Amino acid sequence: MQENSPLLSKNSELLRDPAAIASKLATYHVADVVDALNALAPAVAASALESMPVDKATDVLEQPGFDKPQELIERLPLGRAATIVGAMSADRRADIFRRLSEPERARLSARLEPSIQSSVQELLAYPPMSAGSIMTTEFVSMPAVWTVEQALQHIRDVGGAKETVYSVYVLDPISYKLLRAISLRQLILSDHATLVIDVGPPRRPITVSPLTDREEVARLISKYDLLAVPVIDEKGRVLGIVTVDDVIDAIVQESTEDVQKFGGMEALNQPYMKIGLITMIKKRAGWLCALFLSEMLTASAMQGFQNELEKALVLTLFIPLIMSSGGNSGSQATSLVIRALALREVQLRDWWRIAVRELPAGLMLGSLLGIIGIARIGLWQVTGLYDYGSHWSLVAATVGAALIGVVTFGSLTGSMLPFVLQRIGFDPASASAPFVATLVDVTGLVIYFSVAYVILKGTLL
Amino acid sequence: MQENSPLLSKNSELLRDPAAIASKLATYHVADVVDALNALAPAVAASALESMPVDKATDVLEQPGFDKPQELIERLPLGRAATIVGAMSADRRADIFRRLSEPERARLSARLEPSIQSSVQELLAYPPMSAGSIMTTEFVSMPAVWTVEQALQHIRDVGGAKETVYSVYVLDPISYKLLRAISLRQLILSDHATLVIDVGPPRRPITVSPLTDREEVARLISKYDLLAVPVIDEKGRVLGIVTVDDVIDAIVQESTEDVQKFGGMEALNQPYMKIGLITMIKKRAGWLCALFLSEMLTASAMQGFQNELEKALVLTLFIPLIMSSGGNSGSQATSLVIRALALREVQLRDWWRIAVRELPAGLMLGSLLGIIGIARIGLWQVTGLYDYGSHWSLVAATVGAALIGVVTFGSLTGSMLPFVLQRIGFDPASASAPFVATLVDVTGLVIYFSVAYVILKGTLL
Numbered sequence: 001m002q003e004n005s006p007l008l009s010k011n012s013e014l015l016r017d018p019a020a021i022a023s024k025l026a027t028y029h030v031a032d033v034v035d036a037l038n039a040l041a042p043a044v045a046a047s048a049l050e051s052m053p054v055d056k057a058t059d060v061l062e063q064p065g066f067d068k069p070q071e072l073i074e075r076l077p078l079g080r081a082a083t084i085v086g087a088m089s090a091d092r093r094a095d096i097f098r099r100l101s102e103p104e105r106a107r108l109s110a111r112l113e114p115s116i117q118s119s120v121q122e123l124l125a126y127p128p129m130s131a132g133s134i135m136t137t138e139f140v141s142m143p144a145v146w147t148v149e150q151a152l153q154h155i156r157d158v159g160g161a162k163e164t165v166y167s168v169y170v171l172d173p174i175s176y177k178l179l180r181a182i183s184l185r186q187l188i189l190s191d192h193a194t195l196v197i198d199v200g201p202p203r204r205p206i207t208v209s210p211l212t213d214r215e216e217v218a219r220l221i222s223k224y225d226l227l228a229v230p231v232i233d234e235k236g237r238v239l240g241i242v243t244v245d246d247v248i249d250a251i252v253q254e255s256t257e258d259v260q261k262f263g264g265m266e267a268l269n270q271p272y273m274k275i276g277l278i279t280m281i282k283k284r285a286g287w288l289c290a291l292f293l294s295e296m297l298t299a300s301a302m303q304g305f306q307n308e309l310e311k312a313l314v315l316t317l318f319i320p321l322i323m324s325s326g327g328n329s330g331s332q333a334t335s336l337v338i339r340a341l342a343l344r345e346v347q348l349r350d351w352w353r354i355a356v357r358e359l360p361a362g363l364m365l366g367s368l369l370g371i372i373g374i375a376r377i378g379l380w381q382v383t384g385l386y387d388y389g390s391h392w393s394l395v396a397a398t399v400g401a402a403l404i405g406v407v408t409f410g411s412l413t414g415s416m417l418p419f420v421l422q423r424i425g426f427d428p429a430s431a432s433a434p435f436v437a438t439l440v441d442v443t444g445l446v447i448y449f450s451v452a453y454v455i456l457k458g459t460l461l
Numbered sequence: 462m463q464e465n466s467p468l469l470s471k472n473s474e475l476l477r478d479p480a481a482i483a484s485k486l487a488t489y490h491v492a493d494v495v496d497a498l499n500a501l502a503p504a505v506a507a508s509a510l511e512s513m514p515v516d517k518a519t520d521v522l523e524q525p526g527f528d529k530p531q532e533l534i535e536r537l538p539l540g541r542a543a544t545i546v547g548a549m550s551a552d553r554r555a556d557i558f559r560r561l562s563e564p565e566r567a568r569l570s571a572r573l574e575p576s577i578q579s580s581v582q583e584l585l586a587y588p589p590m591s592a593g594s595i596m597t598t599e600f601v602s603m604p605a606v607w608t609v610e611q612a613l614q615h616i617r618d619v620g621g622a623k624e625t626v627y628s629v630y631v632l633d634p635i636s637y638k639l640l641r642a643i644s645l646r647q648l649i650l651s652d653h654a655t656l657v658i659d660v661g662p663p664r665r666p667i668t669v670s671p672l673t674d675r676e677e678v679a680r681l682i683s684k685y686d687l688l689a690v691p692v693i694d695e696k697g698r699v700l701g702i703v704t705v706d707d708v709i710d711a712i713v714q715e716s717t718e719d720v721q722k723f724g725g726m727e728a729l730n731q732p733y734m735k736i737g738l739i740t741m742i743k744k745r746a747g748w749l750c751a752l753f754l755s756e757m758l759t760a761s762a763m764q765g766f767q768n769e770l771e772k773a774l775v776l777t778l779f780i781p782l783i784m785s786s787g788g789n790s791g792s793q794a795t796s797l798v799i800r801a802l803a804l805r806e807v808q809l810r811d812w813w814r815i816a817v818r819e820l821p822a823g824l825m826l827g828s829l830l831g832i833i834g835i836a837r838i839g840l841w842q843v844t845g846l847y848d849y850g851s852h853w854s855l856v857a858a859t860v861g862a863a864l865i866g867v868v869t870f871g872s873l874t875g876s877m878l879p880f881v882l883q884r885i886g887f888d889p890a891s892a893s894a895p896f897v898a899t900l901v902d903v904t905g906l907v908i909y910f911s912v913a914y915v916i917l918k919g920t921l922l
Contacts, residue, residue, distance in 0.1 A: 029664060031685045065684065156649055165646050166627055166688075184645060185626050188617055203490065222713060223492045223526065225706040227627075227688070244705055245686040251709065252683060255716040256800045262723060263796020263894060264789050272801040273811075277818060281825050284793050288868075291789050292830050296837055298781035303847055309774060316770060316777045320759035320902055323781055327788075328725050328752050328895040332745050335724025339717045340733040350734075357738060364742050369753050376757055386764055407749075433724060433894035434789040441781055 018047030026056065034065040042068070046075035054080070058087045061096070064249050067274050070099035073108070082111035089163050091136035091246065094123035098133075123240075131217050132210030134250065135231045135240030136163045143173035144180075144197035148190045155184070164243050167228040169205075170196050177236040181205035183227070207232045210239055215254055218247045219344065258342070261427070262335065264291065264434035291434050297442045298323075305449045312460040314388055315452055318373075318399050319445070325369055326406035326444040327437030330414030333358055334436050337418045341428050351419040358415040359408065366407030370400035391459045398455045402448040409447060410440045479508030487517070495526040503529070507536035515541070519548045522557070525710050528735050531560035534569070543572035550624050552597035552707065555584035559594075584701075592678050593671030595711065596692045596701030597624045604634035605641075605658035609651045616645070625704050628689040630666075631657050638697040642666035644688070668693045671700055676715055679708045680805065719803070722888070723796065725752065725895035752895050758903045759784075766910045773921040775849055776913055779834075779860050780906070786830055787867035787905040788898030791875030794819055795897050798879045802889050812880040819876040820869065827868030831861035852920045859916045863909040870908060871901045 021040075025033045025048065037045040037060070049057045049072055061069055061084060073081050073096060085093055085108060097105055097120050109117055119137055126132025140162050142151055151168065159165040168187060170180040182200045190199045207230050208217050221229055221244055228241040257267035266283040268275055302309070309316060337354060340346045346354065377396040380386045388395050414436045418428035453461060482501075486494045486509065498506040498521070510518045510533055522530055522545060534542050534557055546554055546569060558566055558581050570578055580598055587593025601623050603612055612629065620626040629648060631641040643661045651660050668691050669678050682690055682705055689702040718728035727744040729736055763770070770777060798815060801807045807815065838857040841847045849856050875897045879889035914922060 029667070029685060152649070159646060159650050165649075184649075185620060188613070188626075188645075188649075189620050206490070218709075222706070222709045224490060225492070227705075244688075244709070245683070248679075248683045248705070248709060248712065251712055251716070252804070255712070255719070256804065258716070258720060259723060259800050260793075260796050262720060263792045263794075265793045265796070268797070271804070271806045272797050273806055273814065273818075277821060280818075281822055284790075284822070285826060285829055288786070288789055288793070288826055288830065289833065292782070292786055292833060295782050295785045298785075299778045299837075302778040302781070306774075309777060313767075313770060313774070316780075317760045317763040319777075319780060320763070320784055320906070321753070321756050324756045324759075324784075324895075324898060324902060325749070325753055327898065328749055329745075331724045331893075331895050332721075332726045332749070333724075335720050335726070336729070336733050339720050343713070343717065343732070345732045345734055353734065357734075357741075360738060361742055361745070365746060365749055368746055369749065372750065372753060376760075432792075433898075434785075434792050437785060437788065437894075437898065441785060445781070 018044065019051040021048040022051035025052070030059050031063055031065060033060050034063045037072070038065070038067050042071045042075060046072045050076055050080060054083055054087070058084050061085075062088055062092050064092075064246075067271065068099070069096050070101075070104075073100065074104055078107060078111060082108060086112050086116055089136050090119050090123060090138055090240070091134060091163070094120055094133070097124060098128075126210050129214050130210060131208045131212040131214060131229075131231045131242055132239070134214055134217075134246050135210070135242045136246075137240045138162045139167070139169060139228070139230070139238065139241040140165055141169040141171050141238060142196060144170050144195065145173055146196050147192065148187055148194045148196060148199065149192040151187055151196050152192075155187075164228055164241070167226070167230075167241065168196070169230055169238050169241075170199075171238070175235070175237075178205060178207065178230055178232055178238050181230060205230060208242070209234075214242075214247070214250045215342070217242050218251045218254075221247045222251075258338070258429045261429045262338065262432050264288070264432040287432070287434070291438050294438045295441060298445055301442055301445045301449075305445070308449055308452065308461055312395075312452070312456060314395055314460075315398070315448075318402075319448070321373070322399065322402050322406050322448050323441045323444045324437075325366075325403055326410035326440035327433075328410070329362060329365055329407045330410035330417075330436035330440045331433040333362075333411045333414035334417060334431050334433065337415045338429050338431060341418055341422065348419060348422055351416065354415050354419070355412060358411045362408035362411030363404065365411065366404035369407055370403040373403050374400040389460070391456070394455055394459055398448075398452045401455065402451045405447045405451060406440070406444045409443055410436070413439055413443075479505065480512040482509040483512035486513070491520050492524055492526060494521050495524045498533070499526070499528050503532045503536060507533045511537055511541060515544055515548070519545050523549055523553050525553075525707075528732065529560075530557050531562075531565075534561065535565055539568060539572060543569060547573050547577055550597050551580050551584060551599055551701070552595060552624070555581055555594070558585060559589075587671050590675050591671060592669045592673040592675060592690075592692045592703055593700070595675055595678075595707050596671070596703045597707075598701045599623045600628070600630060600689070600691070600699065600702040601626055602630040602632050602699060603657060605631050605656065606634055607657050608653065609648055609655045609657060609660060610653040612648055612657050613653075616648075625689055625702070628687070628691075628702065629657070630691055630699050630702075631660075632699070636696070636698075639666060639668065639691060639693055639699050642691060666691060669703070670695075675703075675708070675711045676803070678703050679712050679715075682708045683712075719799070719890045722890045723799065723893050725749070725893040748893070748895070752899045755899045756902060759906055762903055762906045762910075766906070769910055769913065769922055773856075773913070773917060775856055775921075776859070776909070779863075780909070782834070783860065783863050783867050783909050784902045784905045785898075786827075786864055787871035787901035788894075789871070790823060790826055790868045791871035791878075791897035791901045792894040794823075794872045794875035795878060795892050795894065798876045799890050799892060802879055802883065809880060809883055812877065815876050815880075816873060819872045823869035823872030824865065826872065827865035830868055831864040834864050835861040850921070852917065855916055855920055859909075859913045862916065863912045866908045866912060867901070867905045870904055871897070874900055874904070 155165050166184045168182050169178055172179055186200045206220055206224050210231050228243045230238045231240045233239050260267045265287050268283055374396045381388055381392045417431040421431055422428040616626050627645045629643050633640055647661045667681055667685050671692050689704045691699045692701045694700050721728045726748050729744055835857045842849055842853045878892040882892050883889040
């Protein structure tokens with residue numbers, strides 16, 4: 001947005017003339033056109049699109065960066081919209097259909113060729129976030145009996161209409177089963193008379209099912225340095241391919257979702273500045289209320305310890321300090337485990353390996369904070385900054401011991417929560433920092449007052 | 462790891478025979494070989510590498526998935542190590558040199574060809590995380606006066622040695638300045654007699670400088686759907702290219718770092734299960750102690766309000782509830798702004814746009830929690846679950862008003878902290894959930910007791 005929108009917004013006269021905008025945009029890179037259109041009012045953007053040649057408008061709507069491509073399609077004349085949507089790549093077309101309202105979808109679909117209609121239906125049937133839902137059905141395939149020369153000629157003939165020509169799929173000529181995935185690079189480096197089945201090493205291609213999660217697809221493409229991964233049906237026939245650029249978009253989107261979830265809210269799924277205030281508040285209110293209701297247990301816990309509080313008010317001074325330390329160590333452990341699970345560094349069954357690392361880590365970190373806490377109380381007492389009473393050394397011991405307990409408990413809880421969530425079928429990334437902090441807060445209070453009871457029994461309590 | 466290590470670990474006899482391991486691994490995909498080698502002891506893995514043919518060992522060490530490739534190189538005989546490193550791609554070779562210890566680096570460098578030595582020196586000179594440090598110097602370029610036929614023949618001749626042949630760089634024949642970036646697809650779809658300068662649209666290529674941050678490179682590659690982006694010097698000559706697979710690795714690594722930082726710690730930069738316990742504790746202890754020391758201010762604040770606490774012990778019951786609500790709303794706002802900044806949806810100068818959104822959002826969310834809080838106190842009081850004293854309605858009002866103040870303050874602080882950090886030259890992703898919670902905790906206490914003073918003055922206080 002930042003690159004071009006100032007240019008458009010400065011020319012306010014230009015803004016009233018869609019044809020002028022269109023001709024101005026003709027000099028832009030197609031991804032920058034998207035930014036410029038995003039910055040315009042939808043009606044103006046749609047008019048500008050209408051003033052462009054059909055192939056340029058198609059190129060533009062192919063881009064993944066649009067905030068609301070369906071709004072533009074809806075504002076175009078139906079015939080023009082159908083021409084553009086009909087010329088788009090299958091995955092992008094399905095994406096736009098997915099966002100259209102039902103009546104608009106039916107109206108537009110009726111204007112498309114039957115083969116395109118059924119391709120849209122097929123892609124829409126796959127669950128969102130699955131390989132099937134982000135794949136394109138336009139890929140280059142050929143029977144295993146072709147020569148490299150035939151293959152290259154075929155790519156020259158059909159290459160313009162395919163999403164990528166860099167990955168080529170070699171099929172069994174009878175069953176259409178996928179036999180090899182070869183690269184255009186291997187093809188052009190091979191002798192023209194070679195059979196395509198003999199190009200590249202004789203290895204079973206990396207494939208996914210249409211139901212594979214897009215995160216797993218991203219992991220495979222990244223791990224095997226692929227430009228595309230074929231999506232195959234149960235008979236081994238290629239349904240479509242997921243390309244590396246779709247996967248980058250998916251990875252970036254997943255990171256955003258993960259960070260937002262970790263911050264303790266639902267993922268926005270829209271840019272922060274574009275989402276409506278009320279929608280954003282709704283996405284935040286759910287978790288915030290849930291956490292608030294759980295955190296109310298701290299009030300109940302405090303009520304339960306009212307006698308202790310009345311006798312030893314000095315204990316209240318350290319409640320925030322001790323509770324936050326548990327939450328912080330838990331948040332660290334959670335962030336580590338969420339990423340380790342996402343990157344498949346650990347599996348569900350490895351939970352105990354994490355636990356046996358987090359136990360000593362929590363004990364050591366807790367001891368460190370405990371020593372600092374004891375030193376702080378001692379320093380204030382000895383220098384006369386504050387008087388913690390005659391039993392100040394016992395109070396210091398209580399705080400130190402409670403910190404060890406709370407930090408260890410926080411590390412263990414924080415590291416185990418993502419496993420528990422994954423085990424019961426939730427996204428482990430929902431284990432947010434506030435979630436962990438809330439879990440640890442109530443227990444932290446109980447640990448603190450229990451330690452106090454043991455250490456201060458007979459003196460303060 | 463999960464795919465193959467069980468297979469290796471079950472054959473314990475195999476483990477004692479590196480040649481047997483090597484022949485077993487020969488059937489694996491090269492990325493799976495990496496996983497298998499990672500799972501072996503470094504000495505065994507190095508022996509297995511030594512038993513492989515040099516070109517296979519080179520392919521394997523080319524992979525980015527190694528935990529510690531430098532350890533394997535150090536354990537190989539020097540001559541074999543030099544052969545393999547000499548045959549590697551320039552970016553990967555530089556990466557290994559960056560990890561080697563100084564004496565090892567000098568010993569190995571001395572065995573390389575002078576041209577390779579200077580290429581390594583050049584790449585090592587760029588700062589880490591920059592485009593220069595992840596680029597490769599092996600790319601396909603050609604003078605603008607060549608025909609498509611010459612271009613394709615050139616690619617066939619040199620293509621085997623280049624990291625990618627899918628992006629081709631067209632240079633001014635005199636000045637060697639970059640004129641066009643064209644794709645292999647455009648080349649093979651063009652007429653053989655066309656000049657390469659006339660292939661594709663006449664548009665200035667997207668480029669980066671060697672000092673561009675790799676996150677920005679990733680953003681450009683993702684936005685413009687590129688397979689590679691050229692890195693150019695100040696005279697417009699191509700120094701190298703960054704390819705899409707390097708960028709995926711960078712994006713995944715950055716996400717991990719961001720989540721770990723957001724969890725309130727230094728980024729591990731190593732898989733969780735591979736990092737030593739002490740190293741991990743060090744990465745966590747720094748922030749944990751810093752947060753602990755800051756959180757000590759809560760104890761000082763509580764000491765300052767000791768009179769109020771003694772008079773109205775009932776106020777202590779809600780301290781954890783109110784403080785955590787501020788932290789939670791702050792954590793939400795921080796996660797939103799961190800991602801919006803990372804995705805360039807907002808710039809530093811947009812801070813006030815965020816502030817004017819977070820202010821009403823905070824007020825509304827705070828009011829929601831305030832109402833729930835008042836209802837909770839009223840319900841307990843009326844049903845006799847707990848007695849908050851004769852002024853219970855004033856206590857409820859205090860809690861409700863404090864929640865509005867604390868949640869609004871939390872949202873504003875959480876959303877502004879990443880901007881402040883970026884402004885003073887830090888990574889905005891360092892604005893972690895615990896960091897925000899700590900900032901909000903102390904102020905939250907002050908807000909709570911100030912509200913209490915106003916509402917309860919003359920009754921409880």
